[in-house]
Amino acid sequence: MTGEKLGKWSLKLCLIRSLPVINSPWEKGNLMDDTAIAFESPNVRSIATAGKNPLDRISVRDYEREVEIGAFQSERGVQQRIRFNVVLEVSRHNAAQDDDVDQVISYDTITEAIELQLSTERINLLETLAERVAERILEDRRAVRAFVRIEKLDRIPGTLGVEIVRSQKDKVETLHQVEPVEQVDTTPHPLVVFLANSVLHSDDLADWLDAIAAHDLPAIICVEPAVECAPKSAATMAQRRIDLLSIEQNAWVLAGKDKRCVVVDSRTELDWAMKHDQLSVWAPSRIVLDAVETPESFEPCGLAAWLAAEFLATKLVVIGGKMLPECEGLPVVALTSSTELNGE
Numbered sequence: 001m002t003g004e005k006l007g008k009w010s011l012k013l014c015l016i017r018s019l020p021v022i023n024s025p026w027e028k029g030n031l032m033d034d035t036a037i038a039f040e041s042p043n044v045r046s047i048a049t050a051g052k053n054p055l056d057r058i059s060v061r062d063y064e065r066e067v068e069i070g071a072f073q074s075e076r077g078v079q080q081r082i083r084f085n086v087v088l089e090v091s092r093h094n095a096a097q098d099d100d101v102d103q104v105i106s107y108d109t110i111t112e113a114i115e116l117q118l119s120t121e122r123i124n125l126l127e128t129l130a131e132r133v134a135e136r137i138l139e140d141r142r143a144v145r146a147f148v149r150i151e152k153l154d155r156i157p158g159t160l161g162v163e164i165v166r167s168q169k170d171k172v173e174t175l176h177q178v179e180p181v182e183q184v185d186t187t188p189h190p191l192v193v194f195l196a197n198s199v200l201h202s203d204d205l206a207d208w209l210d211a212i213a214a215h216d217l218p219a220i221i222c223v224e225p226a227v228e229c230a231p232k233s234a235a236t237m238a239q240r241r242i243d244l245l246s247i248e249q250n251a252w253v254l255a256g257k258d259k260r261c262v263v264v265d266s267r268t269e270l271d272w273a274m275k276h277d278q279l280s281v282w283a284p285s286r287i288v289l290d291a292v293e294t295p296e297s298f299e300p301c302g303l304a305a306w307l308a309a310e311f312l313a314t315k316l317v318v319i320g321g322k323m324l325p326e327c328e329g330l331p332v333v334a335l336t337s338s339t340e341l342n343g344e
Helices: 031-036 042-049 108-120 126-137 168-173 205-214 236-257 267-275 285-290 300-310
Strands: 002-006 009-013 056-067 080-090 143-152 160-167 191-195 219-223 261-264 279-282 315-319 332-335
Touching: 056 108, 080 108, 080 126, 108 126, 108 267, 126 143, 126 160, 143 168, 191 205, 191 300, 205 219, 205 279, 219 236, 219 267, 219 300, 236 261, 236 279, 236 285, 261 267, 267 279, 285 300, 300 315
Parallel strands: 191 219, 191 315, 219 279, 261 279, 315 332
Antiparallel strands: 002 009, 009 056, 056 080, 080 143, 143 160
């Protein structure tokens, strides 16, 4: 089990491999029994869901928000704390064996479903809110079944709440369909910055990083290969990997110069970083080599342009580069002073 603190929220990601089949009353599929044990110990949950095709689970626990909710007049115009606990059963995959974060459902799938629903409409009943959250989570076809518990923390000395369990089958057949609403595009559109070695090893680096960190857009920094000569290979694919690894070495050089810079190599982590204002330095090997449509150019600045297109960047900024790549539909600018970055 791993956990991460975000403010006062405690988010926990639990991956639980179900135990072998065990005869128990839960195997009969009693809905209320199954829901009641959804937040018990991993062992109890594993027994309850054991079968021919046991599933893995991820969970978000004790996720608190202050919202206006409730059917009583005394609850209108008043913010009250509610707490979410969500357990999500997911289809089996090879992510654990491959150690590949891009194959798994991130717990952001759960928290973003909660946040999107809370921002969409005011709801009277916890039951309705639980239904809406479950429906949004199950939009990801890798999600098989969702247990949702929501509790009000301020109405009584204890807590009061509701628990439901919904599956993909329920979503198709019985779940209430949310009325279409205009949704704001929450996809991050980053500022991709290509940082040449002439800047990375200059006295102006700190000023440039300050300007990048202060920009309104989340930033992804791309660098050139390391200054030191890399090995050479006569095989094209081998040389390509060597060149990509040299870029990654240089990414770590930059991270070593400024603790704000975090080396990132997966789409999932880049997406998380952009949503949480992390200054990311791209290590390209994994994303490039796994891509269905590979970059047309493997020149460092060309790779930065490809990444900008892949992540629907707002702009590509080239700092210290000798040539500007051609990017259809993507603004590309060359800057010579850090003061220009936020004064555009």
